[in-house]
Amino acid sequence: MKDVHVGVIGLGNVGSGALSILAANADQIAVKLGFRLRVAAVCSRSLSGSTKLPDGLGDAVRTSDWREIVTNPRVDIVAELVGGTTVAREIIDGATANGKSIVTANKELMALSGAEIWDRAIKANINLAMEASVAGGIPIHAVLREGISGDRIVAIAGILNGTSNYILTEMERRGESFDSILGEAQALGYAEADPSADVDGYDARSKLAILAALAFGERITPSDIFVEGIRRITAQDFDYAHQLGHTIRLICGARQTERGLILSVRPALIRQSTILANVRGAYNAVWVKGQFGGDTFYYGRGAGASPTGVAVVSDLMRVAREIRNGSPERVSPFAHERLGEYAPVSIKLQHRAYYLRFRVNDRPGIIAELAGILASKQIGLEAVLQLPSNTKDHLPFVITVEPSSEQAVQDAVEQMRPLSFLREAPLALPMEPPL
Amino acid sequence: MKDVHVGVIGLGNVGSGALSILAANADQIAVKLGFRLRVAAVCSRSLSGSTKLPDGLGDAVRTSDWREIVTNPRVDIVAELVGGTTVAREIIDGATANGKSIVTANKELMALSGAEIWDRAIKANINLAMEASVAGGIPIHAVLREGISGDRIVAIAGILNGTSNYILTEMERRGESFDSILGEAQALGYAEADPSADVDGYDARSKLAILAALAFGERITPSDIFVEGIRRITAQDFDYAHQLGHTIRLICGARQTERGLILSVRPALIRQSTILANVRGAYNAVWVKGQFGGDTFYYGRGAGASPTGVAVVSDLMRVAREIRNGSPERVSPFAHERLGEYAPVSIKLQHRAYYLRFRVNDRPGIIAELAGILASKQIGLEAVLQLPSNTKDHLPFVITVEPSSEQAVQDAVEQMRPLSFLREAPLALPMEPPL
Numbered sequence: 001m002k003d004v005h006v007g008v009i010g011l012g013n014v015g016s017g018a019l020s021i022l023a024a025n026a027d028q029i030a031v032k033l034g035f036r037l038r039v040a041a042v043c044s045r046s047l048s049g050s051t052k053l054p055d056g057l058g059d060a061v062r063t064s065d066w067r068e069i070v071t072n073p074r075v076d077i078v079a080e081l082v083g084g085t086t087v088a089r090e091i092i093d094g095a096t097a098n099g100k101s102i103v104t105a106n107k108e109l110m111a112l113s114g115a116e117i118w119d120r121a122i123k124a125n126i127n128l129a130m131e132a133s134v135a136g137g138i139p140i141h142a143v144l145r146e147g148i149s150g151d152r153i154v155a156i157a158g159i160l161n162g163t164s165n166y167i168l169t170e171m172e173r174r175g176e177s178f179d180s181i182l183g184e185a186q187a188l189g190y191a192e193a194d195p196s197a198d199v200d201g202y203d204a205r206s207k208l209a210i211l212a213a214l215a216f217g218e219r220i221t222p223s224d225i226f227v228e229g230i231r232r233i234t235a236q237d238f239d240y241a242h243q244l245g246h247t248i249r250l251i252c253g254a255r256q257t258e259r260g261l262i263l264s265v266r267p268a269l270i271r272q273s274t275i276l277a278n279v280r281g282a283y284n285a286v287w288v289k290g291q292f293g294g295d296t297f298y299y300g301r302g303a304g305a306s307p308t309g310v311a312v313v314s315d316l317m318r319v320a321r322e323i324r325n326g327s328p329e330r331v332s333p334f335a336h337e338r339l340g341e342y343a344p345v346s347i348k349l350q351h352r353a354y355y356l357r358f359r360v361n362d363r364p365g366i367i368a369e370l371a372g373i374l375a376s377k378q379i380g381l382e383a384v385l386q387l388p389s390n391t392k393d394h395l396p397f398v399i400t401v402e403p404s405s406e407q408a409v410q411d412a413v414e415q416m417r418p419l420s421f422l423r424e425a426p427l428a429l430p431m432e433p434p435l
Numbered sequence: 436m437k438d439v440h441v442g443v444i445g446l447g448n449v450g451s452g453a454l455s456i457l458a459a460n461a462d463q464i465a466v467k468l469g470f471r472l473r474v475a476a477v478c479s480r481s482l483s484g485s486t487k488l489p490d491g492l493g494d495a496v497r498t499s500d501w502r503e504i505v506t507n508p509r510v511d512i513v514a515e516l517v518g519g520t521t522v523a524r525e526i527i528d529g530a531t532a533n534g535k536s537i538v539t540a541n542k543e544l545m546a547l548s549g550a551e552i553w554d555r556a557i558k559a560n561i562n563l564a565m566e567a568s569v570a571g572g573i574p575i576h577a578v579l580r581e582g583i584s585g586d587r588i589v590a591i592a593g594i595l596n597g598t599s600n601y602i603l604t605e606m607e608r609r610g611e612s613f614d615s616i617l618g619e620a621q622a623l624g625y626a627e628a629d630p631s632a633d634v635d636g637y638d639a640r641s642k643l644a645i646l647a648a649l650a651f652g653e654r655i656t657p658s659d660i661f662v663e664g665i666r667r668i669t670a671q672d673f674d675y676a677h678q679l680g681h682t683i684r685l686i687c688g689a690r691q692t693e694r695g696l697i698l699s700v701r702p703a704l705i706r707q708s709t710i711l712a713n714v715r716g717a718y719n720a721v722w723v724k725g726q727f728g729g730d731t732f733y734y735g736r737g738a739g740a741s742p743t744g745v746a747v748v749s750d751l752m753r754v755a756r757e758i759r760n761g762s763p764e765r766v767s768p769f770a771h772e773r774l775g776e777y778a779p780v781s782i783k784l785q786h787r788a789y790y791l792r793f794r795v796n797d798r799p800g801i802i803a804e805l806a807g808i809l810a811s812k813q814i815g816l817e818a819v820l821q822l823p824s825n826t827k828d829h830l831p832f833v834i835t836v837e838p839s840s841e842q843a844v845q846d847a848v849e850q851m852r853p854l855s856f857l858r859e860a861p862l863a864l865p866m867e868p869p870l
Contacts, residue, residue, distance in 0.1 A: 021727050025587055031652060032584055131582065137728045139582020146581055147566065147574020149467055150748025152460055217466060275713060275734065292456050293572045293735065293745035299710065300731035310728035313585025325760065 004320035005040035007069035007100075009091055010081030011047065014105050014132065017309025018079065022316075023054035029317060037320050040074045070094040077319050079312060080104040085112060092117055096124045101323060103315040105132035105308060111206035111222050114213065127322050129315035134207040135160055135284040137300035137307030139314065143288075144214045151290035153215040155255040157432070160207040162282035162302035163191050163198035164230050164250045168267075169280040172238045172247060178231060190282070200229035201250065201265040208252040208265055211286070215254065216261060216342040224344035228266040232427050237357060239387055240398045241269050244355070244431075247277045251432060260345035269355050269431040275299075348407035352430040353382065356399045356413075359423045366421055367399075373415050374401060377408040400431070439755035440475035442504035442535070444526055445516030446482065449540050449567065452744025453514065457751075458489035464752060472755050475509045505529040512754050514747060515539040520547060527552055531559045536758060538750040540567035540743060546641035546657050549648065562757050564750035569642040570595055570719040572735035572742030574749065578723075579649045586725035588650040590690040592867070595642040597717035597737035598626050598633035599665050599685045603702075604715040607673045607682060613666060625717070635664035636685065636700040643687040643700055646721070650689065651696060651777040659779035663701040667862050672792060674822055675833045676704050679790070679866075682712045686867060695780035704790050704866040710734075783842035787865040788817065791834045791848075794858045801856055802834075808850050809836060812843040835866070 006022070008015055022029070022039055030036045041061040042053065051062050063069065070078055070091060078095040080102060082088050088106050095102050102121065104110065110117070110133050121128040131141040135158070144153075159165050163185065170181045182199065185191035197203045205227045213220045230250050241248050246269040254263050270277050275297055279285040284302030289295055301307040360366055371381055380402035386395065401409070409428055417425045441457070443450055457464070457474055465471045476496040477488065486497050498504065505513055505526060513530040515537060517523050523541050530537050537556065539545065545552070545568050556563040566576040570593070579588075594600050598620065605616045617634065620626035632638040640662045648655045665685050676683050681704040689698050705712050710732055714720040719737030724730055736742040795801055806816055815837035821830065836844070844863055852860050 017727075021585055025585065025727075028587060028652065029585065137731055139578050139731075142577050142582030143574050146749060146753055147577030148745055148749055149752050150456055150460065150464065151745040152463060217463065275710060278710060278713065290745060292452075292460075292741040294739075294742055296572055296574075296733070296735035298731070298733055301729050304729075306727040307729055310583055310586040310725060314581065314583055317584050318581055322760075325757075 002324070003036040003038045004076045004323055005038050005074050006077045006079060006316055006320075007041040007043070007072055007075035008039060008079045008081065009043045009066045009069050010079075010083070011042060011044035012081065012083075013305045014308045014312060015044070015079070015081040017305030018081065018312040019057060020054050021306070021309045021313045023056040025313070026056055029313070033317055033321060035320075035324060037316060041069050041072050043069045066091050067094065070098050070100060075100055076323050077101045077103060077316060079316065080106060081312065083108070085109045089113070093120070096120050096126060099124060099126060101127040101319045103129045103132075103312055103319060105312055106130070107133040107203070107206045107210060111209040114210060115219055127319045129319050130210070131315045132308050132311035134210050135286060135300065136303050136311050138284055138286060138298045138302075139311065140211065140286050140298055141214065142314075143296075143298060144211070148288070148290060148293055148296065151293045153256075153288060154291050155289040156211060156215050156253070156286060157276065158208065158211065158252040158284070158286040159249055159276065159279050160211075160252045160284055160286075160302065161198050161201070161204040161250060162284060163195070164201075164204070165279065165284070165302075166190055166282045167199065168230060168233065168249060171233065171235055175235045175238075177235060178233060199231055201227040204250060204252050204265045208254060208263065211252075212254040212261070212263060215288070216256070218261060218342040218344070220261075220263065220344060224263055226264040226266065226347040230267050233267055234396075236387070236396050237427070237429075240355070240357065240385055242272070243385060243387065244269065244400065245272055246270060246431065247272050248429065249277065249279070253432070256342060257345075257349070259349050261342045262347055262350050263344055264347050264350075267429055269429055348405065348410065350406045350430075351403045352406065352432070353403050354401050354409050355429045355431055356401065356409075357396055357427040357429075358399070359396045360421045361423060362395065363421055369419065370399065370416060373412050374399070377404075377412045379404045379408055379412060406430075437759070438471040438473045439511045439758055440473050440509050441512050441514060441751055442476040442478070442507055442510035443474060443514045443516065444478045444501045444504050445514075445518070446477060446479035447516065447518075448740045449743045449747060450479070450514070450516040452740030453516065453747040453751075454492060455489050456741070456744045456748045458491040460748070461491055464748070468752055468756060470755075470759060472751060476504050476507050478504045501526050502529065505533050505535060510535055511758055512536045512538060512751060514751065515541060516747065518543070520544045524548070528555070531555050531561060534559060534561060536562040536754045538564045538567075538747055538754060540565070540747055542568040542638070542641045542645060546644040549645060550654055562754045564754050565645070566750045567743045567746035569645050570721060570735065571738050571746055573719055573721060573733045573737075574746065575646065575721050575733055576649065577749075578731075578733060579646070583723070583725060583728055583731065586728045588691075588723060589726050590724040591646060591650050591688070591721060592711065593643065593646065593687040593719070593721040594684055594711065594714050595646075595687045595719055595721075595737065596633055596636070596639040596685060597719060598630070599636075599639070600714065600719070600737075601625055601717045602634065603665060603668065603684060606668070606670055610670045610673075612670060613668060634666055636662040639685060639687050639700045643689065643698065646687075647689040647696070647698060650723070651691070653696060653777040653779070655696075655698065655779060659698055661699040661701065661782040665702050668702055669831075671822070671831050672862070672864075675790070675792065675820055677707070678820060678822065679704065679835065680707055681705060681866065682707050683864065684712065684714070688867070691777060692780075692784070694784050696777045697782055697785050698779055699782050699785075702864055704864055783840065783845065785841045785865070786838045787841065787867070788838050789836050789844050790864045790866055791836065791844075792831055792862040792864075793834070794831045795856045796858060797830065798856055804854065805834065805851060808847050809834070812839075812847045814839045814843055814847060841865075
């Protein structure tokens with residue numbers, strides 16, 4: 001039987017992980033496929049002909065020029081593992097032009113340009129796979145594409161950024177500040193020197209854009225998604241959340257409503273008794289609600305050389321099988337046009353209970369003034385909470401409000417912002433209902 | 436584009452669920468596939484030409500003779516949804532002989548004869564799909580077959596029988612007896628009049644046989660799997676388990692060891708802090724440990740018309756896509772021969788800490804006698820626990836022992852059994868380490 005040959009571009013974390021697995025599992029992969037998956041060529045910027053590769057991959061051509069991979073006649077599948085949106089796009093376009101199928105781990109590029117890249121792939125009669133682009137260790141693409149493809153998805157809620165989940169759960173566990181845990185995570189190499197992509201929600205937003213496109217068959221780009229990061233969360237917010245039977249997580253949510261699809265990445269209160277609330281550290285998780293299949297839940301490592309490497313290798317196996325069978329998939333998972341039913345709409349249409357946290361210079365009449373503003377927006381007050389505090393002069397307190405529109409709550413927050421007794425703008429977090 | 440036509444045999448719970456979804460989701464399915472999936476014919480024993488089908492399926496031929504489906508030239512895929520191992524086998528063999536691809540929800544048949552049925556299917560160049568045979572709402576086949584196929588599975592642990600999980604979690608929640616909750620479940624229709632398949636572990640054993648075959652690529656049959664049901668668990672066992680920071684669940688376990696694969700379905704103590712311990716009611720869950728990808732977890736409804744229907748419809752979509760592309764899979768997920776590395780071995784080789792519960796007529800010297808027997812088997816005693824009880828004369832107590840071989844513990848239990856102060860044989864439950 002004819003083997004299928006892979007060219008791997010990018011030998012960072014994910015590329016090295018994938019190569020190690022391809023080498024270590026070569027025999028088992030051959031049993032599962034009925035033929036061998038061979039690494040024909042590898043490329044990275046710093047690679048030379050003498051670079052050591054894992055045992056069993058010694059025959060692979062080594063190059064530092066990716067063009068040699070996408071034009072190599074022996075290569076059937078190109079694994080684009082360099083990341084980013086510039087060279088990666090050239091690699092993918094080059095592979096497409098040369099009739100090579102593609103496996104990519106590139107969330108940013110697929111979130112921005114996935115629909116267009118898929119269209120070109122279909123025209124070129126090649127296959128494209130991107131399991132590793134979202135939640136590395138969780139095979140959520142296979143689940144949505146194959147496992148529950150017959151269902152109609154109603155909502156998804158995920159924890160898709162391991163760094164921010166690690167920071168939040170450590171803040172919760174140890175009662176320490178965001179800055180202190182972030183600094184520690186940076187020192188340990190868990191967080192980047194510039195942490196913005198993780199803690200401001202942009203990384204999670206790219207992942208949600210891809211997942212929502214797959215789940216709803218809708219054309220979704222990152223700009224359709226409301227995003228808010230975790231920098232303003234404090235250890236005291238966890239104390240208040242616990243008081244309310246909740247915890248705080250950076251939740252990636254997509255929910256079909258009568259008005260359209262509401263998409264957001266933001267910190268939210270979720271009930272402590274839910275499985276999602278028990279996702280700790282660098283783990284990722286996705287909750288899916290189907291109209292027919294009901295609730296399903298998927299959990300695993302979000303990143304790392306080996307978990308993401310498994311996603312890449314599993315994609316290579318699937319694409320290899322289809323190459324051997326002469327049947328690339330011909331339907332893009334990204335919609336060609338908006339279907340209407342799932343068209344993204346503004347988060348301002350969303351109704352939720354909200355947690356509003358205030359840090360003030362104490363004086364009489366504060367609650368009355370805040371409650372007056374809420375009442376003027378037709379927002380019903382649920383509870384006022386104040387935990388004992390030893391920082392008496394700017395003690396935080398919390399008001400929870402009944403389900404109200406995001407629009408009304410944002411308007412109220414805007415009106416409160418200039419009030420002289422506030423030491424900072426109010427923090428408003430939605431309280432997510434159980435999916 | 437040419438449509439693909441389905442013949443559905445069996446209109447019970449699962450068949451009706453699948454038909455409803457095929458009708459309700461027809462347009463979305465066509466968008467995802469790029470062609471239509473049509474129901475050409477349906478069959479059930481009581482069906483007549485005038486039986487009402489869901490809207491949109493009115494054109495389907497109705498018959499009470501399954502032979503008319505498997506020989507119908509318009510039918511491309513036969514959905515075998517009758518269950519059991521007799522007629523179902525004839526249907527599958529008939530479909531195979533007529534070159535129809537097959538989707539089945541039949542755990543019993545696939546656990547017993549899956550390898551042989553797959554071999555025939557491959558020879559006949561048809562495809563076979565069986566997502567619905569295990570944990571209906573959880574797409575665990577897609578996960579193992581596609582999503583994490585590049586990994587090497589080390590262990591799986593599942594809760595695969597919803598009825599027994601419902602009984603255990605209700606006993607735990609309400610402190611009531613097995614008999615009382617079972618009776619209630621039977622009255623509510625959650626449990627069968629003859630509950631043996633569920634509460635004695637046989638249903639879960641069939642499911643584990645299929646999952647383990649997929650996960651390890653090994654030929655596994657139900658007789659390779661140690662099985663013990665939940666009839667002996669009492670509300671007091673939950674009290675003791677909680678005291679130890681654990682709960683009790685019917686765990687389907689498969690674990691690769693240096694000596695081979697150890698397979699069991701049995702009640703076990705698992706830590707309350709694990710996600711698996713928080714699977715309640717009729718839900719199912721599967722924990723998978725991969726050598727490279729680490730821990731992943733999958734959760735959803737275990738049964739029911741709609742969740743299992745989604746599995747059937749998703750399988751139909753995948754098989755239809757492959758029929759259209761002319762590429763049935765050619766590698767059986769069941770091994771042709773034992774691979775050695777994963778050959779099942781006796782559970783007696785397993786090392787675990789154990790929970791031993793005794794119900795006795797109190798008299799001096801009981802602990803000394805039991806401890807003496809344990810010592811003679813080289814089993815180290817960990818703790819002796821006795822909760823306050825108002826049934827003084829046959830109060831239960833618990834001994835936990837250090838990790839020991841199942842062989843030694845079973846030997847000790849055998850030696851204890853005739854002791855005159857025991858009111859019943861000791862109950863021995865393994866304490867599962869976290870995966």
